[in-house]
Amino acid sequence: MSNDPKEPLLLDHDYDGIQELDNQLPRWWVWLFYITIIFSAVYLVYYHVTRTGQLQAAEYASEMKAGEQIKSGAMGKFESSIAALQPSKDAAVLETGRQSYVKYCAPCHRVDGGGLVGPNLTDDYFIHGGTYADSVKVIWDGVPAKGMITWKTVLKPEEIQAVASYIYTLRGAKLASPGKPPENQQPAKPAGPSAFE
Numbered sequence: 001m002s003n004d005p006k007e008p009l010l011l012d013h014d015y016d017g018i019q020e021l022d023n024q025l026p027r028w029w030v031w032l033f034y035i036t037i038i039f040s041a042v043y044l045v046y047y048h049v050t051r052t053g054q055l056q057a058a059e060y061a062s063e064m065k066a067g068e069q070i071k072s073g074a075m076g077k078f079e080s081s082i083a084a085l086q087p088s089k090d091a092a093v094l095e096t097g098r099q100s101y102v103k104y105c106a107p108c109h110r111v112d113g114g115g116l117v118g119p120n121l122t123d124d125y126f127i128h129g130g131t132y133a134d135s136v137k138v139i140w141d142g143v144p145a146k147g148m149i150t151w152k153t154v155l156k157p158e159e160i161q162a163v164a165s166y167i168y169t170l171r172g173a174k175l176a177s178p179g180k181p182p183e184n185q186q187p188a189k190p191a192g193p194s195a196f197e
C-alpha cells in the first residue's frame with residue numbers, strides 16, 4: 001500500500017478491463033474504526049464480564065418496579081386522605097366530572113343519576129354511606145361483587161374526585177322520570193343534600 005494518497009497503487013488484478021486502486025483509507029475513518037473496537041471491549045467488560053451495567057431487560061424491569069412503587073405510594077397517600085376530602089364546587093372540576101360521569105357511569109346509574117343497574121344517586125338512600133368521602137371510597141375501590149367497577153385502575157385520583165363532586169350535585173335532583181327506588185339502602189344521616197354541606 002502506498003503511503004502517499006496522491007500516488008495510489010494500482011493493484012494487479014484486472015477483470016475485463018476493470019482495475020482496482022489501493023487508496024489509503026482516510027484517517028478519520030480509521031480512527032472511527034479503532035474507536036468502535038475500543039467501545040466493544042469496554043461494552044463487553046461493562047455489561048457481560050463485570051456485569052456493572054444492566055442490560056435492557058433488567059433495566060426495563062427495574063424502572064417498572066420503581067414506577068410501580070411511585071404509583072402505589074401515591075395511591076396509598078390518596079387512600080389515606082379520602083376521609084378528609086370535601087366536594088369541589090369549582091365549575092371546571094364539575095364539568096370534567098360530568099364528562100366522566102356521562103362516559104363511564106351513566107350506562108349503569110342513568111344520565112340523570114336516577115339509577116339502572118346501579119343505585120339511584122339522587123335520593124337520600126345509600127348502600128355505602130352518604131358522605132362525600134363514602135362516595136369517593138366506593139368509586140375508588142368499587143364493589144366488584146355487586147357490579148360496581150373499581151375505578152382506581154381507570155381514573156386518576158383527581159378524576160375520581162371530580163366525578164364524585166359531580167354526583168354530589170345530583171343529590172336531591174328532580175328527575176324527569178322516576179328514579180330507581182331504594183332497595184335495602186339506609187337513609188343517609190343526616191338526610192338531604194343540603195344537610196351535607
Ligand code: HEC
Binds near residue numbers: 100118119143146185
Ligand atoms: C357496570 C355498572 C356500573 C358502572 C359503570 C358504575 N357503577 Fe356505580 N354502582 C354500580 C352498582 C351495581 C352499585 C351498587 C353496589 C352495591 O350494591 O354494593 C354501584 C354503586 C355506586 C355508588 C354507591 C351508591 C350507594 O348507594 O352507596 C356510587 C357512589 C357509585 N356507584 C358511583 C359510580 C360512579 C361515579 C361511576 C362512574 C365512574 C359508577 N358508579 C359506574 C354499578 C355501576
